[in-house]
Structures are given as C-alpha cells and as structure tokens.
Amino acid sequence: MSTSTDTTARRPRSDAQANRRGILDAAAAALASDPHASIDTIARRAHLTRRTLYGHFADRESLVRELVDLGAGRFNEIAGSVHDDDARVALATLASRLWDEASRVQVAAAIALDETHVHDTADALAPLRTTVLRLVRRGQADGTLRDDIPAGTLARLIEESARMAITRLDVASPEARGLAVRTVLSISGLSWRECVELLETHPTILDGAE
Structure with missing residues (x-):
C-alpha cells in the first residue's frame, strides 16, 4: 500500500525536475539562435506555458544565471582534471578541454564567459581562475x-x-581548437614555433585526451 502512495508522491517532483531540465535545454537552444530570446520564446521551445516556466524561474535573469552557474561548474570541474608538471602543457590541455566543452554548449559558455556575467559570477568561476x-x-x-x-x-x-576564442571562433571549424590553444600559449609567452613544437610533442592535447 505504501508503494503506491510513495510513487504518487514522487511523480510530481520527477515531473518538475524534467520540466526544469527542459527549460534549461530550451533556453540554451533559444539563446543560441537569439541571445535576446524572450521568456515567451523559451517557454514555447520547452513546450510549456509561460506560467509553468515562471513556476521554476522568477524571471529571465534567474534562468540565465542558472545557465551561467551550470557552465561555470563544468569549467571548474575541467580545471580540476588538469594535472601536468609542465605549466605550458597544463595550460594548453586546459584550453583544449575547455574548448571541447564549450563547443558542445557554446551558448552557455558564451553567456558564462561574457564580460558582464564574468563579473557577476566571479565566485562561481573562482576555482578555474585559481588554477590558471x-x-x-x-x-x-x-x-x-x-x-x-x-x-x-x-x-x-x-x-x-x-574567452574571446570560445565566444568568437566558429566551433564547426576543424582548426578552431588548435587556434584557441595556440592563442593561449602565445599570450603566455611562447613563440609560434614553440607553440607548434609543444603541440607536436604532445599530440593528445588537441584530441582533448587525458
């Protein structure tokens, strides 16, 4: 008898979680097409009413902020996964793995790394910044x-x-990852020849491999 009651009690929570995930996915897709997409547009893409969406998020900004937090959280996880005694290799690997993640969800990455939201979410990105x-x-x-x-x-x-590489380069371009990594290395002080040599010596960096 308790099993039926428990299942009934759990279902609304499960539906609510699915709706929330659907809203976040819809928001990412809508913002990829239009960075200024409205709540109405996001709700339609999620196949929900505006009222239902507001049951999960107080306003558009709170929805965007959750996307930012999700993106920042993933970036921080990646930062924690990079381990190499050579700082150049570690930085290149970090840039490559961040690119790999951002290329999958570029809109969320772009929002998370946008100048306005970087300042607003400095605490959320603190582990990544500490690693760098x-x-x-x-x-x-x-x-x-x-x-x-x-x-x-x-x-x-x-x-x-x-940030500029992730938000400006064409993720569909096969050269984009390498360009992003070489940009980071160049800013770090390596010449273009040293960048090429490093990446040739460590070919798995551009594969996004561990």
Missing part, C-alpha cells in the same frame, strides 16, 4: 612562461584570450 593563476606562477618560477608581466595580470590576459 597557479599554473602561471609555476611557469614564471621555472622560466617556461613570460615573467615580464605580474602573474595576476598574465592570468587575466590568458582568461580573456580564452
């Missing part, structure tokens, strides 16, 4: 990265170059 700063300091200490710029400034320049 740590790698910069290590590379400056062992002479593999440029040290004519303070570590904090260089880390921010690397972040900005990665």
Whole structure:
C-alpha cells in the first residue's frame, strides 16, 4: 500500500525536475539562435506555458544565471582534471578541454564567459581562475612562461584570450581548437614555433585526451 502512495508522491517532483531540465535545454537552444530570446520564446521551445516556466524561474535573469552557474561548474570541474608538471602543457590541455566543452554548449559558455556575467559570477568561476593563476606562477618560477608581466595580470590576459576564442571562433571549424590553444600559449609567452613544437610533442592535447 505504501508503494503506491510513495510513487504518487514522487511523480510530481520527477515531473518538475524534467520540466526544469527542459527549460534549461530550451533556453540554451533559444539563446543560441537569439541571445535576446524572450521568456515567451523559451517557454514555447520547452513546450510549456509561460506560467509553468515562471513556476521554476522568477524571471529571465534567474534562468540565465542558472545557465551561467551550470557552465561555470563544468569549467571548474575541467580545471580540476588538469594535472601536468609542465605549466605550458597544463595550460594548453586546459584550453583544449575547455574548448571541447564549450563547443558542445557554446551558448552557455558564451553567456558564462561574457564580460558582464564574468563579473557577476566571479565566485562561481573562482576555482578555474585559481588554477590558471597557479599554473602561471609555476611557469614564471621555472622560466617556461613570460615573467615580464605580474602573474595576476598574465592570468587575466590568458582568461580573456580564452574567452574571446570560445565566444568568437566558429566551433564547426576543424582548426578552431588548435587556434584557441595556440592563442593561449602565445599570450603566455611562447613563440609560434614553440607553440607548434609543444603541440607536436604532445599530440593528445588537441584530441582533448587525458
């Protein structure tokens, strides 16, 4: 007897979770087509009423912010997965894996890394930024990265170059990943020849492999 009651009690929560996921997926798809897509557009794409959507999100900004948080959370997970004693290899690997993730959900990545939302979500992206700063300091200490710029400034320049690559390059282009990675390495102080040599020596970087 309790099984039927429990199942009935669980169903609304399950439906609500499915609706919420559907709204987030619809929002990502709608914003990919139109960065200014309205709540009505997102609700229609999710096959829900505007009222139902507002039952999950107070307004458009709260919906966008959840997309930002989801994107930031995934970026932070990727940052935690990068381990290499060579700061150059670690930075290149990080850039490649971030590109791989962003190419799948570029709209969420673009929103998360957009200048306005970067400032709004500094705490959410803190683990990623901490990783980049740590790698910069290590590379400056062992002479593999440029040290004519303070570590904090260089880390921010690397972040900005990665942001521009992710949000501006055509993800469908087969050269895009390599260009994004080489951009990060160039900002870090490597010459174009050194970038080529590093990537030839570590070919799995551009495969997005571990």
